Amino acid sequence: MSKALDWLFKNLALISAISILIALIAIFAILFKEALPAIQAFGLKFLVNTKWAPNMDIFGGLPAIYGSIMSTAIAMLLATPIAIGVAIFLTEISPNILKGPIGTAIELLAAIPSIIYGMWGLFFFAPYVRDWFGGNGLGLLTAGFVLAIMILPFMAAITRDSMNTTPDVLKESAYALGATKWDVVKDVVIPFAKAGIIGSIILALGRAIGETMAVTFVMGNAHKIPKHLTDPATSIPVTLANEFTEADSDLYYSSLFYLALILFVISFVVIALAKFYFLRKVRAAK
């Protein structure tokens, strides 16, 4: 009796564990199947075609791909140095009493739902971008800013964790030789935590490129490659969010799945890279 229950429990657990693998494979398979008509119609030219005209059944993915890449690039350029600064503050500068509360505050910022970042971006942040940089406040630049603020806490938290893995002995010996704090950070902590820091940057990049709600509010939703960073644009997730329920032809619907497939492949590669090559050490240390 208890042998049968043992067998049952083990296999239930096994099936549950495998279900995660099945889900991953199923997502790839279903996205591919749904995208197939568009893949057959447009082939890889979809990736470079800039025209998106649902009324003529012409679909090109470049504006959305371009918007995803540009908004992510802006976000990464802004967030990376600041996140590293925050991490340096939390590991080396902050008095011990403040480490906990500030660290927790940064982590809480990471827990706020992205739709709230989007609403705040639209009503409170976009006007500043409009006043300072021109345009109507909605476009790649605002999306990049909001994304940067959204991924900043996430990056800072992982970077701090990997910096914290530096053995104190190493730091102390450097200080004993007369190194300044920055010398220690530059020559001991950062080299030691390098893999983790790169991993956190790549993981944040994956998050930014797939982020939907934080940017849908502020992207402006225009299906063309914008001339200026302040012009309205679109990205893959924004296109999906805005147009999925409106797709009225089979090719339209299939083209949206083609975009979803591209996004999934990009983020899969990015996340896998971060996890398999860079974040191993951080995980092992935890």
Add this chain to the structure above:
Amino acid sequence: MRQRKIINIIIMVLSTLAALLGLLFLFWILWTLVSKGMSAMSWDIFVKDTAPPGMHGGLRNALVGQLILVSVASLIGIPLGILAGTFLSEYGGNSKFSNFLRDISDIMMSAPSIVIGAFVYAILVEPVGHFNGWAGAVALAIMMIPIVLRTTDDMLSLVSRQLREAAYALGAPKYKVIMQVVYRGAKVGMITGILLSVARIAGETAPLLFTSFNNNFFTTNLNEAMSSLTVTMFNFATSPYEDWIDLGWAAAFILGAFVLFVNIVGRLIIRKKVK
């Protein structure tokens, strides 16, 4: 020598400014949520359904819809996640297969949520022919499983080996040891992990946009389109109507308060436990 010290001071000041900047944005966003949300709060929000602009509606249908979607997602996601995490920790250990599944679940955890929405649309909405609550709940469950799996896995691995060995020595079968000894030892951590995963999916919007969609009427029927706080927030905040936008902020406040509350409580419990 002097130069080295000056550079040091500059970098230290910049790092401190970076931390202040991060906190500034935290308080700015929190202040926005509280000031806009509180001023839009009223009793009507909990007893009236969403209404056309100018009709003084509330959020009852969205709140109930959200509660149902998250509950059903939890009923699917929590047991599956716990069982899967149990397998990795108790049976797989550090085998190649277990580590492979851990990597897969890390990837699933970071997969774009809108892609999961599109996937669920293709398997549960399109074949049925209309948006439905089940699809929304399944999309959320798919996002939840890897989170529960990883926390369960981590928490179970913290339970001491001696405790298990003591139970085995008494002749208990493995499943009993896991359920009555290991789970009990890891209970606090597991519950916290589950709470955090619930908070996480409660804030998700993208996977609901084209699965449960939205519904301006009160429903508890999972076979129909179902409204949720997040999708209502999205629709109302992007509308041109002043009173809808206010309701959107009220929804944001309720959601934000819930998510932050659960996170703070979760952290407190974990900290206490670790000490």
